[in-house]
Amino acid sequence: MTYIPPMSGPYMRKNKSVRRSMLLVMAALTPATAYGFYLFGWPAIILFSITLGSAFIFEVMCLLLAKRSITMYAFDGSAILTAWLLAISLPPWAPWWIGVIGAAIAIILGKQVFGGLGQNVFNPAMVARVALLISFPLQMTTYMQPIPLFSSAAPSFMEGVGIIFGTSSFDAVSSASLLSTIKTDLGQGIALGEIMAGQYIPSDWILGNSVSSIGEGSALLLIAGGIFLIFGRIMTWYIPVSTIIALGLMATLFNIIDPSQYPDAMVHLFSGATMLVVFFIATDPVTSPMSPKGQIVFGIGLGLLVYIIRTWAAYPEGMSFAILLMNAMTPLIDRYVRPRIFGRTQKGDPIKLSEKA
Amino acid sequence: MEIFNIQGGAKLNGHKSLTADLEIITTPMPDILHIPLQQHIGAPAEPIVNHGDRVLKGQLIATSKGLISAPVHAPTSGIVKRIGDFPAPHPSGLPVLTLTLEPDGLNEWAALPEPLDIETATSQEIADRVSQSGIVGMGGATFPSAVKLNLGQRYKLEMLVINGAECEPYLTCDDRLMQERTEKTVMGIRVMMKALNVPKALIAIEANKPHAFKAMEEECANDDNINIVNVPARYPMGSEKHLVQALTGKETPAKGMTADLGVVVHNVATAFAVYEAIYLGRPLISRIVTVSGQAINKPGNYDTLIGTPVSSLIALSGGMSSEPKQLLMGGPMMGQPLPNLDVPIIKGSSGILALIDTETIDQDVMPCIGCGSCVMVCPVALLPLDMASRIQHEDMDGADSIGVRDCVSCGSCNYVCPSHIPLVQYFNHAKGRLKEQDIDRRNQDRMKDLAQKRASRDEKTLLALEQKRADREAYNAAMTKMDGKGHGTDNEMDIK
Numbered sequence: 001m002t003y004i005p006p007m008s009g010p011y012m013r014k015n016k017s018v019r020r021s022m023l024l025v026m027a028a029l030t031p032a033t034a035y036g037f038y039l040f041g042w043p044a045i046i047l048f049s050i051t052l053g054s055a056f057i058f059e060v061m062c063l064l065l066a067k068r069s070i071t072m073y074a075f076d077g078s079a080i081l082t083a084w085l086l087a088i089s090l091p092p093w094a095p096w097w098i099g100v101i102g103a104a105i106a107i108i109l110g111k112q113v114f115g116g117l118g119q120n121v122f123n124p125a126m127v128a129r130v131a132l133l134i135s136f137p138l139q140m141t142t143y144m145q146p147i148p149l150f151s152s153a154a155p156s157f158m159e160g161v162g163i164i165f166g167t168s169s170f171d172a173v174s175s176a177s178l179l180s181t182i183k184t185d186l187g188q189g190i191a192l193g194e195i196m197a198g199q200y201i202p203s204d205w206i207l208g209n210s211v212s213s214i215g216e217g218s219a220l221l222l223i224a225g226g227i228f229l230i231f232g233r234i235m236t237w238y239i240p241v242s243t244i245i246a247l248g249l250m251a252t253l254f255n256i257i258d259p260s261q262y263p264d265a266m267v268h269l270f271s272g273a274t275m276l277v278v279f280f281i282a283t284d285p286v287t288s289p290m291s292p293k294g295q296i297v298f299g300i301g302l303g304l305l306v307y308i309i310r311t312w313a314a315y316p317e318g319m320s321f322a323i324l325l326m327n328a329m330t331p332l333i334d335r336y337v338r339p340r341i342f343g344r345t346q347k348g349d350p351i352k353l354s355e356k357a
Numbered sequence: 358m359e360i361f362n363i364q365g366g367a368k369l370n371g372h373k374s375l376t377a378d379l380e381i382i383t384t385p386m387p388d389i390l391h392i393p394l395q396q397h398i399g400a401p402a403e404p405i406v407n408h409g410d411r412v413l414k415g416q417l418i419a420t421s422k423g424l425i426s427a428p429v430h431a432p433t434s435g436i437v438k439r440i441g442d443f444p445a446p447h448p449s450g451l452p453v454l455t456l457t458l459e460p461d462g463l464n465e466w467a468a469l470p471e472p473l474d475i476e477t478a479t480s481q482e483i484a485d486r487v488s489q490s491g492i493v494g495m496g497g498a499t500f501p502s503a504v505k506l507n508l509g510q511r512y513k514l515e516m517l518v519i520n521g522a523e524c525e526p527y528l529t530c531d532d533r534l535m536q537e538r539t540e541k542t543v544m545g546i547r548v549m550m551k552a553l554n555v556p557k558a559l560i561a562i563e564a565n566k567p568h569a570f571k572a573m574e575e576e577c578a579n580d581d582n583i584n585i586v587n588v589p590a591r592y593p594m595g596s597e598k599h600l601v602q603a604l605t606g607k608e609t610p611a612k613g614m615t616a617d618l619g620v621v622v623h624n625v626a627t628a629f630a631v632y633e634a635i636y637l638g639r640p641l642i643s644r645i646v647t648v649s650g651q652a653i654n655k656p657g658n659y660d661t662l663i664g665t666p667v668s669s670l671i672a673l674s675g676g677m678s679s680e681p682k683q684l685l686m687g688g689p690m691m692g693q694p695l696p697n698l699d700v701p702i703i704k705g706s707s708g709i710l711a712l713i714d715t716e717t718i719d720q721d722v723m724p725c726i727g728c729g730s731c732v733m734v735c736p737v738a739l740l741p742l743d744m745a746s747r748i749q750h751e752d753m754d755g756a757d758s759i760g761v762r763d764c765v766s767c768g769s770c771n772y773v774c775p776s777h778i779p780l781v782q783y784f785n786h787a788k789g790r791l792k793e794q795d796i797d798r799r800n801q802d803r804m805k806d807l808a809q810k811r812a813s814r815d816e817k818t819l820l821a822l823e824q825k826r827a828d829r830e831a832y833n834a835a836m837t838k839m840d841g842k843g844h845g846t847d848n849e850m851d852i853k
Binding site (some may be wrong): 007008009011012013014015016017018022067072076078116117214233234236238276285286287288290291292295334338339340341342343344348350351352353 | 364367369370448493526561598608609610611612613617618683685689690691692693694712716718720721723724725726727728729730731734735737738739741742743759760763766768771772773774775776777779781782784785
């Protein structure tokens with residue numbers, strides 16, 4: 001009989017693994033991503049592939065440097081998922097080097113310098129997005145109207161390569177995102193109703209037929225993916241629901257106070273990166289609190305911050321900043337927001353029977 | 358009846374169909390029996406027979422020592438071959454004092470104590486008989502049962518809960534017992550109610566045992582004082598404090614006992630052992646063991662003598678089809694790996710499991726990704742991932758401050774962890790370390806105390822001497838004054 005070193009049980013395990021979780025998250029992202037590919041065509045597909053490929057290469061390089069197992073870590077899916085989330089939050093026709101630099105920042109600075117999987121304080125994809133936004137504001141805010149794949153106006157594969165590598169120019173209607181349009185126009189004293197009249201068709205925004213980054217457009221498909229993950233027990237509902245409620249309440253409140261200045265909850269919830277972030281990035285297990293109560297605090301904080309940044313700060317697409325700030329708060333939340341232990345009071349003393357009974 | 362929620366918990370694949378429908382088989386007499394003298398929590402029993410003695414079935418062979426202990430009886434008649442160290446059914450395989458008995462095949466009973474008349478017996482008499490019969494908690498905890506039948510003297514009790522949850526996967530020994538020995542088990546329960554002086558009993562059975570539930574319900578149909586309750590099949594429902602919470606909605610205080618809530622919990626197999634002790638005068642010398650797992654050719658439920666080597670039980674089950682990946686005593690969640698097949702069945706052995714590769718997943722440990730699955734399933738509402746990271750950094754006091762000692766080692770966190778981190782291993786390690794620290798601290802305090810006492814004693818002696826010297830000097834001075842001549846020199850020498 002083989003010698004089994006004394007180890008505590010249990011001796012049975014649920015069939016779960018890190019890789020399985022990562023793959024399921026990717027599966028949940030697939031519909032929204034595929035729809036983004038359809039809307040923005042070959043350039044988006046090429047940019048996406050470049051970002052994922054370079055992230056994988058950076059991950060392998062870091063693992064080699066750190067002398068860690070390539071087979072175990074490079075294929076755990078975490079680097080690919082990070083790059084995936086970064087890629088779909090980029091403007092669809094951004095140049096190739098945006099993808100490569102973004103992947104480098106995400107994998108090297110966002111994740112590996114902290115010690116790799118599970119060790120990072122900030123969500124790597126959001127670190128990269130914010131770094132890109134600050135460093136390359138022009139490329140990172142140049143959005144365009146969708147030109148669906150296979151439509152007559154859509155660029156072919158070769159034209160797509162030309163667009164991404166900057167070797168050819170292509171006529172596309174470039175445009176700013178809704179939130180930044182609102183921001184700029186409000187700044188110029190145009191009333192909200194007037195701005196929205198030309199821009200805002202709610203059904204289009206919910207379906208995703210709108211000016212957006214590759215994968216954040218279709219709120220509906222993102223919500224569907226999120227619900228799939230919640231029911232698949234890959235994530236919990238605490239963060240998405242609390243964020244949506246907090247953001248929705250803030251937007252509704254200010255919209256009631258002054259409808260000419262503050263867009264309503266629908267705009268905040270269904271445009272920009274809201275749904276992508278609340279379901280797929282805020283729920284990043286590594287950088288969010290561990291207890292349900294902590295996650296609710298995190299979600300509320302995120303909702304409030306997003307509203308504040310979008311409304312009163314210089315960045316109308318404030319989601320990524322809000323995420324990083326809340327990531328920084330996570331250790332603090334985890335320290336102070338803890339579940340009540342069985343048989344003990346919240347403070348940790350054994351419960352007294354006279355009070356409980 | 359209302360069932361209250363328990364925190365966390367995991368839905369496990371029960372694997373119970375392997376043996377759930379198989380009738381209990383009484384095992385034939387093995388060639389040799391190894392009877393450890395410590396099969397319970399507490400002090401080991403002390404042998405009272407000698408090498409070469411012939412003992413009879415049911416004869417006392419080792420007496421209990423101390424308050425928390427249990428005696429051991431001969432499972433059959435035969436010759437004592439050896440009294441010495443033998444590997445224990447514990448992962449370490451460390452030797453414990455064991456009595457080796459060679460059965461003579463006659464199975465001749467010793468003179469047994471008279472059955473007790475349940476109508477006239479007092480609580481103390483029942484508890485004494487249970488104690489003399491060597492009965493321990495048969496769910497696996499092996500705490501001497503008599504101690505838990507005496508609680509009525511110290512606590513105001515309202516209810517007896519019989520734990521028939523059997524929440525560990527694979528195990529079906531309690532399930533079969535409740536189906537096949539229903540009447541006797543219920544008689545045992547009534548004895549326990551009498552001993553505890555409680556008006557009612559609840560028998561909790563997990564929803565995955567409908568036949569046992571039906572059998573027990575039919576048996577108790579005319580008894581308003583005993584209710585059978587279906588509890589959800591949710592691990593660790595069989596944990597004493599959680600079962601009481603599910604049944605009463607009350608939470609046992611940390612460091613407290615369910616008796617604080619007026620509830621005492623006994624295992625259903627213990628109730629059957631109590632029946633045998635009271636009505637037949639028979640001590641605990643056998644138990645039902647589930648032998649299961651996919652490596653076992655013919656899984657089953659066996660009524661087995663205490664001391665039977667695991668190897669004979671496996672041979673009886675048609676042997677193993679392949680080398681098992683994991684060989685366990687108890688269930689797969691909280692059971693322990695066996696060091697080898699020679700170790701014996703003891704009073705707390707509910708199962709012998711031989712698991713193959715696909716049943717016991719052995720995967721690479723990945724870093725914690727903080728998914729919080731462990732937080733969701735922890736029945737004690739701890740933060741397993743936080744405790745584990747503190748323990749990894751050798752911060753035992755930190756782990757203690759967030760409740761590692763409240764952990765019941767149920768293994769739910771470990772079961773769901775996608776990174777396959779051996780969480781329970783960490784927690785057990787930390788609990789051991791903290792216990793050592795406590796002992797060290799206590800010893801240090803004791804030393805300090807003794808040193809202080811000694812110092813104050815020395816001081817007192819010095820003060821006394823000082824006083825004596827002063828007295829002498831005063832006396833001398835007085836004498837000198839009186840005589841006019843000095844006695845000083847002599848007296849000074851005295852004091853030195």
